Amino acid sequence: MEHTWRWFGPDDPITLGEIRQTDATGIVTALHHVPNGEVWSIEEIEHRKAVIEAAGLRWSVVESVPVHEHIKWGGPERSRAIANYAQTLRNLGAAGLRTVCYNFMPVIDWARTDQRWSLPTGGFAMRFDFIAHAAFDLFILVREGAAADYTADEIARARAFIDAADEDTLTALQNTVLLGLPGSEESYDLESLRAGLALYDGLTAQDLRENLGTFLRGVVPAAEESGVRLAIHPDDPPRPLFGLPRVVSNADDAQWLLDAAPSWANGLTMCVGSYGSVSTNDVVEMTRRFADRIYFAHLRNVTIEQDGKSFFEDGHIDGGSDMVGVIRELLSEEQRRAATGHDAPVIPMRPDHGHFLLDDLSRRTYPGYGLIGRMKGLAQLRGVERALAATMAPV
Structure with a gap:
């Protein structure tokens, strides 16, 4: 190769x-x-x-x-x-x-939901936490109809994530989702993400x-x-x-x-x-x-x-x-x-x-x-x- x-x-x-x-x-x-x-x-x-x-x-x-x-x-x-x-x-x-x-x-x-997730060896990795993703979708983005994509247990856990998170945690989550990652040519704020998603309605x-x-x-x-x-x-x-x-x-x-x-x-x-x-x-x-x-x-x-x-x-x-x-x-x-x-x-x-x-x-x-x-x-x-x-x- x-x-x-x-x-x-x-x-x-x-x-x-x-x-x-x-x-x-x-x-x-x-x-x-x-x-x-x-x-x-x-x-x-x-x-x-x-x-x-x-x-x-x-x-x-x-x-x-x-x-x-x-x-x-x-x-x-x-x-x-x-x-x-x-x-x-x-x-x-x-x-x-x-x-x-x-x-x-x-x-x-x-x-991803975390750009620097701690590893046991002292380094860091990227991570996708489904509940953190759901929390962003349901309670930060507040996407219309989002609740239909999650189980009742997942919604409850996402709510608990939001309630337990401090401001820095929520800011880091929002930035990770919205600001794009290498290879992604687009970045968003909440309103532009909502607008982008709306183009795909239906x-x-x-x-x-x-x-x-x-x-x-x-x-x-x-x-x-x-x-x-x-x-x-x-x-x-x-x-x-x-x-x-x-x-x-x-x-x-x-x-x-x-x-x-x-x-x-x-x-x-x-x-x-x-x-x-x-x-x-x-x-x-x-x-x-x-x-x-x-x-x-x-x-x-x-x-x-x-x-x-x-x-x-x-x-x-x-x-x-x-x-x-x-x-x-x-x-x-x-x-x-x-x-x-x-x-x-x-x-x-x-x-x-x-x-x-x-x-x-x-x-x-x-x-x-x-x-x-x-x-x-x-x-x-x-x-x-x-x-x-x-x-x-x-x-």
Whole structure:
């Protein structure tokens, strides 16, 4: 596999020089300064690529070209936004970039309730506490109809959470939910979040699926002609939030997506932590089943808590998913691709959502994207890969 590292551009507190020291060779980044829905120019793409290459690295994966909200809910700017997305893919292909990771999560991107949850070892992890999420939804956002999405016991526990929390706790919760996380191009206040959710009133999961299908049919031909592989990222977490449907949450969703636009250019990102945050997803089996259409891997792990809905970011080779099994399947697919003359036999992977450890605690970095925690994760993952590769028989 190609070992890559997510970099948020020139404003990232972690420099390209530091990334080189982690033994990553590829960069995963995006033009975050370009407004959602606008075309990425060839000049901007080439400039970013040159900056990365000057540091002795390679721009391996684009993560991500954001999908405009009008595409997701079917707004009046949908056709223009799809056309712009297709042109961006053409420009990326012209610059030699071949893999684009994106997602189709409406309004709220990936969701957590705690950016620094204390670990027994003294470090910190990110966490999704379902009751804290419910408390925000019911009693801070005060979303109309929210009570229908929770059991009576969950509502009572959410009320107790609010009653027991001090002002700092509630402010931190609100900021974590509203201010966005790395990779999310949107941030909100309470009123703008309510307004964003209102655009999806009455939208069903089937409606959202159809809008995803419309998007795919609009951009996959451009990806094909440009030699670009699209790799959709799953929902994080893979369950409805704030009354919004989610349609990239399990194996059935992944199969539907691949069938909606049959093409080698229409593929998947295997995010072990996202799929693995619900117990019904068997990530090893999913990796095996969809191996030939997996073009990128986020190798992180979570532990699901006793309520079955909360989870925290565990160590990369710890947690509830069989990371060794996933890496074995990815290496087997690489062997198959090499044996059949595939034009992209190597699958890029990156360590995702590392713990905050050591020097991470004293420097300002994005939530989940510290230096030391991810470097530790990358070292662990590389060790697993090396051990497996030494014992696997060639195809």
